[in-house]
Amino acid sequence: MGAQEIPEHNPAKLRTEIDRLISDGLADSSARRLAELWRCDPATATASFIVSRIGQIRGKVALTKCKLAILRSFTVEPMVPLLCAEAFAYGIDLEVHLGDFNTYVQDLLDPDSSLYRFVPTAVVLAVRTEDAAPDLARDFADLAPASALEAADRVAQSYAQWFASFRQHSQAALIVHSLAPPAVPSLGLLDGQSESGQSGLIRQINRELRRIASGFHGVYLLDYEALVARHGRLRWHDERKWLMARLPIAADCLLHMAREWIRFLVPLTGRTAKCLVLDLDNTLWGGVIGEDGISGIKLGSEHPGASYQAFQRSLLDLSRKGLLLAICSKNNFDDAMEVLEKHPGMLLRPGHFAALRINWSDKEQNLREIAQELNIGVDSLAFFDDNPFEREQIRAALPEITVIEVPQNSLDYAAAVRDCHVFERLALSPEDQQRTAMYVEQRQRAHAEQTFHSKEDFFRFLDQEAEVEPVNEFTLPRVAQLTQKTNQFNLTTRRYTEQQIAEMAVHPDWHIYALRVKDRFGDHGLVGVAISRDEDKQCEIDTFLLSCRVIGRTIETALLAHVASRAAERGCKRLIGRFLPSKKNAPARDFYAQHGFSRQENNGEGSLWTLDLESSMVRAPEWIQLKVNREERIELNP
Amino acid sequence: MNSTLEQVQAIACDIFGIPSARITADSSPETVETWDSIHHLNLVLAIEEKFQVQLSPEEIQEMKSVGAVAVLVESKLQSSAR
Numbered sequence: 001m002g003a004q005e006i007p008e009h010n011p012a013k014l015r016t017e018i019d020r021l022i023s024d025g026l027a028d029s030s031a032r033r034l035a036e037l038w039r040c041d042p043a044t045a046t047a048s049f050i051v052s053r054i055g056q057i058r059g060k061v062a063l064t065k066c067k068l069a070i071l072r073s074f075t076v077e078p079m080v081p082l083l084c085a086e087a088f089a090y091g092i093d094l095e096v097h098l099g100d101f102n103t104y105v106q107d108l109l110d111p112d113s114s115l116y117r118f119v120p121t122a123v124v125l126a127v128r129t130e131d132a133a134p135d136l137a138r139d140f141a142d143l144a145p146a147s148a149l150e151a152a153d154r155v156a157q158s159y160a161q162w163f164a165s166f167r168q169h170s171q172a173a174l175i176v177h178s179l180a181p182p183a184v185p186s187l188g189l190l191d192g193q194s195e196s197g198q199s200g201l202i203r204q205i206n207r208e209l210r211r212i213a214s215g216f217h218g219v220y221l222l223d224y225e226a227l228v229a230r231h232g233r234l235r236w237h238d239e240r241k242w243l244m245a246r247l248p249i250a251a252d253c254l255l256h257m258a259r260e261w262i263r264f265l266v267p268l269t270g271r272t273a274k275c276l277v278l279d280l281d282n283t284l285w286g287g288v289i290g291e292d293g294i295s296g297i298k299l300g301s302e303h304p305g306a307s308y309q310a311f312q313r314s315l316l317d318l319s320r321k322g323l324l325l326a327i328c329s330k331n332n333f334d335d336a337m338e339v340l341e342k343h344p345g346m347l348l349r350p351g352h353f354a355a356l357r358i359n360w361s362d363k364e365q366n367l368r369e370i371a372q373e374l375n376i377g378v379d380s381l382a383f384f385d386d387n388p389f390e391r392e393q394i395r396a397a398l399p400e401i402t403v404i405e406v407p408q409n410s411l412d413y414a415a416a417v418r419d420c421h422v423f424e425r426l427a428l429s430p431e432d433q434q435r436t437a438m439y440v441e442q443r444q445r446a447h448a449e450q451t452f453h454s455k456e457d458f459f460r461f462l463d464q465e466a467e468v469e470p471v472n473e474f475t476l477p478r479v480a481q482l483t484q485k486t487n488q489f490n491l492t493t494r495r496y497t498e499q500q501i502a503e504m505a506v507h508p509d510w511h512i513y514a515l516r517v518k519d520r521f522g523d524h525g526l527v528g529v530a531i532s533r534d535e536d537k538q539c540e541i542d543t544f545l546l547s548c549r550v551i552g553r554t555i556e557t558a559l560l561a562h563v564a565s566r567a568a569e570r571g572c573k574r575l576i577g578r579f580l581p582s583k584k585n586a587p588a589r590d591f592y593a594q595h596g597f598s599r600q601e602n603n604g605e606g607s608l609w610t611l612d613l614e615s616s617m618v619r620a621p622e623w624i625q626l627k628v629n630r631e632e633r634i635e636l637n638p
Numbered sequence: 639m640n641s642t643l644e645q646v647q648a649i650a651c652d653i654f655g656i657p658s659a660r661i662t663a664d665s666s667p668e669t670v671e672t673w674d675s676i677h678h679l680n681l682v683l684a685i686e687e688k689f690q691v692q693l694s695p696e697e698i699q700e701m702k703s704v705g706a707v708a709v710l711v712e713s714k715l716q717s718s719a720r
Contacts, residue, residue, distance in 0.1 A: 012648070044684040045652035052655045078680050244695050245679055251686040 027060035047081035063093035071104035156208035266421035299345035322432025354439035539567035561620035580606035663705030
């Protein structure tokens, strides 16, 4: 490997190359170079260049469309190119609509406003404290304490009214700037002594805004005070530009503002990563384990190991948000595992990683395997490797992967991860927080499977327990979600909403079976659904599906056996099954043939199968313990 | 290192969206169609960002051609170096 193999980051040369690529019709390569140009020179002039070139390749590269409306009380026009360039780097084609100065109230309240006619994907509401709360911002020293409190309350209530109106007229996400307290409060030191001082009251409005926003779907607060503080309050504000052009933000900080908005748009448009794949040497620790040994690598609470620990802490934060971590490293497996298991400075242990590829094979192949093992797309991976050569190779071979530009100094690693928008989430579910554990259990299962000579021995060892659950208010959302999301082991791929499932659940002819599966390694949760309908002593299986997590563990046989025996108990003479082929459900194709069904002549789509319930039955595998919750039918609220 | 004029010209090309062949020291709002007030503000911001200077309202009004911008930047850089 040599420096000459890594392309030089020269903005002028990159511009020339980009124009050549575009005129040669190589849209994908030019898009990659545009992203590279933005990485090495993120500035106003560059943004204008990028925006004009996006115009030339639009339609020829795969981008996610996003329409952003900005409602504002100050000049944001110079930020538009920055927004478009930053969004482009995340694969988003941004269209921006600007509200007029200070017309945000009419725009939000009037159903026919240009805001709603634009049909935005997301809306930013950026109002300066001086405009949102003029009494508190300007004339605070004049206000009696009671009127100051009242003013704060009034501000929060007007926001509540705007949110409500917005939710009535738009499905878009709303991103709301919180209010920044003044840099220097009117009463100086005195202000800091009182809870209901100027700063205190403005912060109280922010707390109230957060509470109000949480009562609406898709209304989010942007912590403007924290953003400004992060970049330096005094540097952020430019009084001259404010007076001259109504632009309160300094030239240097416009990019930070634009990035903060895009930070919201990345999760909103689904351009997120699900798994961060990490290198080991000079990434999770300093030095090379194969040369320096476990006692020689840099990792601990003191310099120089502290920066690596800080980096690991930022990774732990990702893991707690439901992101998966994985390792892809060229090392001897045993050397690396010794550090992961035993080094006292490691914050991350093997249990924090959903997949491990510690070997000498090339990283492209390893990354493909990791995506396959975790059952996610390659485009859901992000890659962090201190070696620029590896990064360039992956960028070229797998352009859909998010390759993080790793800083020279390990002190900046943690910030590089925290600043990468693909790891942002706007909501967390309990399942998100359990995700790594589930994948780690899955790895233990796969490992155990290899140690058994026969599948049957492995199944006996697994100790699987399947529990048939009723459809009730707790399981209903998951049942509907499984019908909507399951593609592979799904016999009919019929998608149902929660409302439709609820209606079936109370109908006497329809029966819904929701299956929860556990084994000796852990709980898979609700992973199987069967829906049947009785008609003239025949029971037809309308839906039969299994999450890919439990395919190939004979769970499907246990569920089918249960459906069949229930149908027989109800007096049905025949069980009818259908297989409707889709692009993805080949794994389920032979399901009915394998369970003794006979194929019928059929003029409709797919194949039709029957089983005579009077002469045959489906035998549940002896290694699965089937538990049935007898309260299959529970009254659901309409 | 490119001269200040060349750097200013490169910025002007990006901001006004015109090829470098069509930008000279004499280029001005009269000769460049896209040089309106919004693009003028963008040019000011790009110059401040690139050369790490702050321009006053009077200086911004003096920016009547690409050449004038380069002269202004030179004098700002010299006075801050002193």
